[in-house]
Amino acid sequence: MERRSFMSKASxxxxxxxxxxxxxxxxxxxxxxxxxCSSGFPKALDTLFGAAEDAAKRISDxxxxxxxxxxxxxxxIVPMPQAAAAVQAGTVECSHTAAFYYVGQDPTWxxxxxxxxxxxxxxxxxxxxxxxxxxxxxxxxxxQNMRYIISGNTGAQMGGxxxxxxxxxxxxxxxxxxxxxxGGRLFAALGAVPQQIAGGDVYAALERGTIDATEWIGPYDDxxxxxxxxxxxxxxxxxxxxxxxxxxxxNNRAWGALPPEYRAIFTAAAxxxxxxxxxxxxxxxxxxxxxxxAGGAQMRTWPRPVMDAFFRASRTxxxxxxxxxxxxxxxxxxxxAFQRETTSWLRVTENSFDDFMAAALRG
Amino acid sequence: MERRSFMSKASxxxxxxxxxxxxxxxxxxxxxxxxxCSSGFPKALDTLFGAAEDAAKRISDxxxxxxxxxxxxxxxIVPMPQAAAAVQAGTVECSHTAAFYYVGQDPTWxxxxxxxxxxxxxxxxxxxxxxxxxxxxxxxxxxQNMRYIISGNTGAQMGGxxxxxxxxxxxxxxxxxxxxxxGGRLFAALGAVPQQIAGGDVYAALERGTIDATEWIGPYDDxxxxxxxxxxxxxxxxxxxxxxxxxxxxNNRAWGALPPEYRAIFTAAAxxxxxxxxxxxxxxxxxxxxxxxAGGAQMRTWPRPVMDAFFRASRTxxxxxxxxxxxxxxxxxxxxAFQRETTSWLRVTENSFDDFMAAALRG
Numbered sequence: 072m073e074r075r076s077f078m079s080k081a082s083x084x085x086x087x088x089x090x091x092x093x094x095x096x097x098x099x100x101x102x103x104x105x106x107x108c109s110s111g112f113p114k115a116l117d118t119l120f121g122a123a124e125d126a127a128k129r130i131s132d133x134x135x136x137x138x139x140x141x142x143x144x145x146x147x148i149v150p151m152p153q154a155a156a157a158v159q160a161g162t163v164e165c166s167h168t169a170a171f172y173y174v175g176q177d178p179t180w181x182x183x184x185x186x187x188x189x190x191x192x193x194x195x196x197x198x199x200x201x202x203x204x205x206x207x208x209x210x211x212x213x214x215q216n217m218r219y220i221i222s223g224n225t226g227a228q229m230g231g232x233x234x235x236x237x238x239x240x241x242x243x244x245x246x247x248x249x250x251x252x253x254g255g256r257l258f259a260a261l262g263a264v265p266q267q268i269a270g271g272d273v274y275a276a277l278e279r280g281t282i283d284a285t286e287w288i289g290p291y292d293d294x295x296x297x298x299x300x301x302x303x304x305x306x307x308x309x310x311x312x313x314x315x316x317x318x319x320x321x322n323n324r325a326w327g328a329l330p331p332e333y334r335a336i337f338t339a340a341a342x343x344x345x346x347x348x349x350x351x352x353x354x355x356x357x358x359x360x361x362x363x364x365a366g367g368a369q370m371r372t373w374p375r376p377v378m379d380a381f382f383r384a385s386r387t388x389x390x391x392x393x394x395x396x397x398x399x400x401x402x403x404x405x406x407x408a409f410q411r412e413t414t415s416w417l418r419v420t421e422n423s424f425d426d427f428m429a430a431a432l433r434g
Numbered sequence: 435m436e437r438r439s440f441m442s443k444a445s446x447x448x449x450x451x452x453x454x455x456x457x458x459x460x461x462x463x464x465x466x467x468x469x470x471c472s473s474g475f476p477k478a479l480d481t482l483f484g485a486a487e488d489a490a491k492r493i494s495d496x497x498x499x500x501x502x503x504x505x506x507x508x509x510x511i512v513p514m515p516q517a518a519a520a521v522q523a524g525t526v527e528c529s530h531t532a533a534f535y536y537v538g539q540d541p542t543w544x545x546x547x548x549x550x551x552x553x554x555x556x557x558x559x560x561x562x563x564x565x566x567x568x569x570x571x572x573x574x575x576x577x578q579n580m581r582y583i584i585s586g587n588t589g590a591q592m593g594g595x596x597x598x599x600x601x602x603x604x605x606x607x608x609x610x611x612x613x614x615x616x617g618g619r620l621f622a623a624l625g626a627v628p629q630q631i632a633g634g635d636v637y638a639a640l641e642r643g644t645i646d647a648t649e650w651i652g653p654y655d656d657x658x659x660x661x662x663x664x665x666x667x668x669x670x671x672x673x674x675x676x677x678x679x680x681x682x683x684x685n686n687r688a689w690g691a692l693p694p695e696y697r698a699i700f701t702a703a704a705x706x707x708x709x710x711x712x713x714x715x716x717x718x719x720x721x722x723x724x725x726x727x728a729g730g731a732q733m734r735t736w737p738r739p740v741m742d743a744f745f746r747a748s749r750t751x752x753x754x755x756x757x758x759x760x761x762x763x764x765x766x767x768x769x770x771a772f773q774r775e776t777t778s779w780l781r782v783t784e785n786s787f788d789d790f791m792a793a794a795l796r797g
Contacts, residue, residue, distance in 0.1 A: 101464075132698035133496065191788060192556070193589070193716050196709060201717035226556070227783045289783070308787035335495035339702040346559060346709040353556050354564035357779035372786055382794050411795050416720035418792035420590045420652070423735055424671035425554060426789065429781035431745050432774050 101137040102330060108140050109148040109157055111168025111317070113270075116292055118355065119317060120144065122223035122348040123167035126319075129340035130333075138333050142167065155320060159215050164325040169317045170208075170219055174252050179398045182406060183208050183219050183318065187257050187311040187385040190410045192224050192349055194417070195314050198409045207402045218326060221318035222341035223348035228315060230306030230373060231286030232298040234277065237306065237373065240380045249273050249285035253388070254311030260384040270296070277301040286311075290359035291352065299368040306371050310381060317348075465693060469503040472511040472520060474531025474680070476633070479655055481718065482680060483507060485586040485711040486530035489682075492703035493696075501696050505530065518683060522578050527688040532680045533571075533582055537615050542761045545769060546571050546582050546681065550620050550674040550748040553773045555587050555712055557780070558677050561772045570765045581689060584681035585704035586711035591678060593669030593736060594649030595661040597640065600669065600736065603743045612636050612648035616751070617674030623747040633659070640664040649674075653722035654715065662731040669734050673744060680711075 108127070112119040120142070127140040145151040154166040155173050170183025182204075190198060198204040199221055209218050231250070237243065244262035248255075255265030266282050276282045278301040285302065286309060287293045299305065319341050326334065364370065373381075389407075393400030471490070475482040483505070490503040508514040517529040518536050533546025545567075553561060561567040562584055572581050594613070600606065607625035611618075618628030629645050639645045641664040648665065649672060650656045662668065682704050689697065727733065736744075752770075756763030 129698060129702050133695055133702060135695050188791065188794070191784065191791075193712060197713040197716035200710065200713040227787045229783055290779070308783040308790070310787060310790070313787050313791070332496055332498050335492060336699065336702070339492050339496060339699070339706045342706040342709065343702045346705070347563065349556060350560040350563040353560035353776055353780075357775040360779050360782065361775075370782065378790055379794075382790075410791075412720040412724075413716055414791055414795045416653070416723050417716075417788065419723065419733065420592055420671040421554065422785070422788050422792055424590045424673060424676050425780065425785050427671070427673070427741055427745075428551065428554075428676070428773075428777055429785055431551070431742075432777045433781075 101134060102333075104138045104329065104333065106138075106140045106164040106325070107148065108142045108319075109151075109154045109163045109166045110142055110144055111151050111154060111166060111172055112145055114144045115295065116288075118291065118348060118351050119223065119225070121351070122317070122344045123319075125347055126167075126222055126337075126340040126344040129343060130336055133336045133340065134333065138336065140165070155215075155217070158217055158320050158322050161322050161324060163322075165319050165321045167222065167317065167319050169315060170320070171252055171315070177398070178253070178392045178396055179211055179402060181253055182399070182402045183212075183221070183316065185312050185315050186389065186403065186406070187253055188382055189313050190406070190413070191417075192226050192314040193421075194410060194413045195224070195316050196221075196345070197413060198406060199316070202405075202409045204402075204406065204409070207405060211398050211402065213323065216323045218321050218323055219318045220321060220338060220341045221316045222344045223317040224345060224352075225288055225312070225315045225317075226349055226352055228286070228309035228312040229289045229293065230309045231284055232277070232293070232302035233284040233304040233306060233371075234280070234302045235283065236304050236371065237377060239374065240377055243377070243380075246284060247282045249276070249282055250311075252311075254286065257311055257381060257384055257388060260388060261380060274298065274301060289352065289356050290363055291355040294359045294363055299363050299366050303367055303369050304371050305363065305368045306373055308373075310373070310378060311385075316345075318345075464497060464500040467501045467692065467696065469501075469527040469688070470511065471503050471505045471682075472514075472517045472526045472529045473505055473507055474514050474517060474529060474535055475508055477507045478658060479651075481654065481711060481714050482586065482588070484714070485680070485707045486682075488710055489530075489585055489700075489703040489707040492706060493699055496699045496703065497696065501692075501699065503528070518578075518580070521580055521683050521685050524685050524687060527685050529683045530585065530680065531683055532678060533683070534615055534678070540761070541616070541755045541759055542574055542765060544616055545762070545765045546575075546584075546679065548675050548678045549752065549766065549769070550616055551745055552676050552769070553776070554780075555589050555677040556784075557773060557776045558587070558679050559584075559708070560776060561769060562679070565768075565772045567765075567769065567772070570768060574761050574765065576686065579686045581684050581686055582681045583684060583701060583704045584679045585707045586680040587708060587715075588651055588675070588678045588680075589712055589715055591649070591672035591675040592652045592656065593672045594647055595640070595656070595665035596647040596667040596669060596734075597643070597665045598646065599667050599734065600740060602737065603740055606740070606743075609647060610645045612639070612645055613674075615674075617649065620674055620744060620747055620751060623751060624743060637661065637664060652715065652719050653726055654718040657722045657726055662726050662729055666730055666732050667734050668726065668731045669736055671736075673736070673741060674748075679708075681708075 110120055110123055114120050123142040130138050149157045157163045158166050171181045173180040246263040248263050249266045249268045259265050273285045473483055473486055477483050486505040493501050512520045520526045521529050534544045536543040609626040611626050612629045612631045622628050631639055636648045
């Protein structure tokens, strides 16, 4: 058989020896490439920002330092909202960002990150890598001379911080909540008044009562902004971000100019960082949640009728968006079918195991 | 700032141009390494076996074909139970396998894959990569001249196939069930009689009634063996394998002889395949489950008192194992503390989101 034709152990040993002798030659022969990455995240969101640094380090290590990607925080090269345009134009080779930041330009962008009541981390990866999601999304994005290589996820986010408890659907009406994107549109559908406020200004707005609520990410990131001191009710789950995939938006011409080895290394490092970021959040969120509760946060889960109302509103919203945007409709239909089938499987064993363990370890 | 000192776009373009010119030189300069991998899995378990092939292909692509790993199915080079010894001795450089296959030699091996009522996929990754699990396990394994680089997971497995329904804990007593490892020991604690039967012989044993039940993996793999035709009750969850991490067992001398670039490439490719296998199972299991149900499988969840009895037995078992094995105790104590903390977080938002979606999409 073919594999038996590979050299024996003795010759493998010889090859490894040859490796060490040949190593200095690599240093001279490999090409030098320098890319700039305009991150979609500030350095303070160190788990999100750090995934790009982790991947860039792996790429550098895998190429003996010859393929270097410098990762600049949002705003340092171009303002975050212009990063996609900068990648498209080739001003920077890439941005590590959340696709759904560009949902205002085209709602189809959302499907690179998440939609309300969408798939969890595992489902999104299965859809993207195995279900055909990556091809659908990148075929669409090729029209803008870019590709999106997913590389990080927050998991299910929290539902945010509220100054008053939400007891009924009526409590959503008139609520001034800092929430962008499709999540904001969903809250608006139930009568809330979504606010667009920069992260650094949210604490003061909550403290003064200019706004009633804010969503952010999860315990680890939320803790840094201290929201629990000015809006103590902390709701779960963040149903508009059941997971949130981020990734590398790469200029297709720069991508095509890379040697195939560097494309393989970039892809492996990006995908490694995809689950790597999830592991970081899963390790960092639990102690942060404990500290938040010790600091006065009051945990709440959404009343079921409130969740149901938002769920119904999300279906209406996706139908409306699809009616006006054929690309969104085509990809979202595919996404929704995959979600339905995988959900029916995951509840059989994953969810039932998780629910048992949550109950068993609580005691 | 440092990143501004990287070359401008114009010079990046020049570097990319230089890359293409220099490419032929790489072919001659990079060292050639050939490794043999004795997989712990037969080719028929194509998702498990395939993860090693996926990683090997990425490694080859990332090195222009100069670092090649040939993956042989279990038994082709050495019988599966001897693969770890072959790696330790350097007969092969590596094996892609499940660490817990070696639990008979030392129960500490289990912690590289899973323990009964252990962590799910996300928790295991968080513990391994961020919680200190990898270091604890590999510090122990270094005494055997090996390291374990995780590279694949099955997720929560199914609880297996039963000829008769399990209604009470009493139904476990005397049950002849094909179940190896710590899962088998757990069933024995409740009075079952674990059987060690090779995969290919299980169907006939079930059909003849020589055994009453068997566990295997999940819908996609189970379907191929046709168990639903001879033992129609299909139980969930497989609480003794709430996730099951597999990985590359690598000879430390062979590892140390690799150039650092190849070590970085191997690691990235292995970790990419870790989540890659999970995505494959999550895409392949749902349609397989549908086909199994159409083919007569009767889905059952364990009665809560049965789960509770097994859970209590698992705690006793882990305490007993730890009393006789300081390495197991030290690493398992660390594992269990991490599990408890992350479970308390995941139930807040991940589980509540998953449970809502399962209910919402069922309708």
